[in-house]
Amino acid sequence: MIQVILADDEAMIRAGVRAILAKAPDIEVVAEASDGNEAVAAVRRHQPDVALLDIQMPRLDGIAAAAQIRRETSGTAVIMLTTFGEDDFIAGALQEGASGFLLKAGDPRELIAGVHAVAAGGAYLSQKVAARVVAGLRMGRAAGTSRYPIEQLTEREHEVLALLGTGLSNVEIAARLHLVEGTVKAHVSAILGKLGVRNRVEAAIAAHEAGLTGRST
Known part of the structure; x- marks a missing residue:
């Protein structure tokens, strides 16, 4: 069972998110919070x-x-719930190690998929959030250019990055590509190093920017 704490200062938002998550038989909301301090306390407790x-x-x-939360525990993955117009905050959340970004008014299926992805060790970006982040990164650059040296990746690393960008964990990527998990870990480490990114979320953004997540592998 995947245990979740939910923090939002609007009771109606919390009720809506809880109702969506209740549809997944393997997800349980163990606590709610109305501010950040309560959220941190709930994480400590649960x-x-x-x-x-x-x-x-x-x-x-x-x-x-x-x-x-990231300083105090390594076992709790963080997903940020955002609304349109909060793009500036997303950059700050990236720096603090968030593993996922979801729109409050997004597709309910993305909420469940996002929780599953980060709980399994993956990273998850709502498609609309990813599109906005990528658009922001492209501002001020020439058309067709990228800040990520995708061309340095091998063909296999391209495949791994494409699946990582869709939110799959190392175990799931290994199963999809018929590899052992240790090999996928090595590929992910190489990808992070070659792209100059710090974590899976930034790598997922690179995958979205390069258009890799639209490919079937």
Whole structure:
């Protein structure tokens, strides 16, 4: 069972997210919080697999709460819940090690898929969030250019990056490509190094920017 804590200062949002997650038989919301401080306390108490955090909350916002959670525990993955117009906050959440970004008004199936992905060790970006992040990265650059040296990757690393960008964990990528998990780990490490990114979420953004996530592998 995947245990989740849910933090949002709007009770109606929490109720809606909880109702969506209740449709997944393997996901359980073990606690709710209305601000970042309560979220951090809930993580300490329950040690959940996933913390769903609203980016903007009173007292302690979602980004600061994510930073504190990541400092205190390595076992809880963080997904940020965002709305349109919060692109500037996404960059800050990336720096604090968030593993996923979902729109509050997005497809309910993405919410469940995102929780499954980060709980399994993957990274998950809502398609609309990914599109906005990529668009922001492209501003000020010449058309067709990328800040990521995708051309340095081998053919196999391209395949791994494409699947990583869709939110798959190392185990799932290994199964899809008929590899052992250790080999996938080595590929992911090589990809992070070659692209100059710090984590799977940034690698997923690189995959989206390069158009790799639209390919079937």
